[in-house]
Amino acid sequence: MSAETPVQSTGTFTRLRLRFRDWRGHRPFWAGLFTLLGGVPIAYFPYATLQLGHMSIAMATTAGAGSLIIGVLLITLGLTMWFQQATRIFAGVASILLALVSLVVSNIGGFVVGYLLAMIGGALSLAWVPDKPQTEPGGRWKFFGGPSGNGARKDVPRGTPEGTAGEAARQHPPYEAGDLGEADDARTEDRDRGHRVS
Numbered sequence: 001m002s003a004e005t006p007v008q009s010t011g012t013f014t015r016l017r018l019r020f021r022d023w024r025g026h027r028p029f030w031a032g033l034f035t036l037l038g039g040v041p042i043a044y045f046p047y048a049t050l051q052l053g054h055m056s057i058a059m060a061t062t063a064g065a066g067s068l069i070i071g072v073l074l075i076t077l078g079l080t081m082w083f084q085q086a087t088r089i090f091a092g093v094a095s096i097l098l099a100l101v102s103l104v105v106s107n108i109g110g111f112v113v114g115y116l117l118a119m120i121g122g123a124l125s126l127a128w129v130p131d132k133p134q135t136e137p138g139g140r141w142k143f144f145g146g147p148s149g150n151g152a153r154k155d156v157p158r159g160t161p162e163g164t165a166g167e168a169a170r171q172h173p174p175y176e177a178g179d180l181g182e183a184d185d186a187r188t189e190d191r192d193r194g195h196r197v198s
Contacts, residue, residue: 035121036078043071092125
């Protein structure tokens with residue numbers, strides 16, 4: 001490989017993975033996944049027939065239709081969490097309520113597996129909060145609160161020269177040989193190694 005060999009663009013798999021990661025980051029992905037997976041055993045077990053050797057065990061109960069409705073609703077709520085983030089609070093509360101109802105209606109909530117998954121998904125949906133923007137429209141960092149004297153910068157009007165903040169700009173002279181600041185020992189050590197920290 002020579003220096004003139006063009007760098008290959010990122011592969012299709014990498015691009016798809018990055019797109020999926022970006023898509024996943026803007027929605028309550030894990031909440032939707034747990035809720036969706038919680039609906040599957042709740043809807044499946046009342047209609048399942050398990051084979052143990054030559055013996056078949058049917059789990060069908062009189063509440064099979066109720067189990068199917070609860071399972072389908074949980075799957076729908078999981079998809080809603082993914083594609084309609086604005087309704088995440090409603091979807092989370094509804095998931096928790098349906099999980100609680102499934103304990104009575106659907107074979108102890110899909111043998112507790114579906115119940116636990118739906119409860120975790122509903123709780124994650126209630127806890128999820130969208131990202132807050134970290135920059136202002138002008139491209140400057142905006143600090144939300146914080147102590148006023150410890151590094152938090154106040155908002156300054158547009159057009160104010162940087163570093164002035166409405167006051168006359170103060171020029172700080174560079175460090176002199178005798179003025180090493182607060183961390184005197186660390187700066188002396190760095191200067192002894194041939195580095196000067198300013």
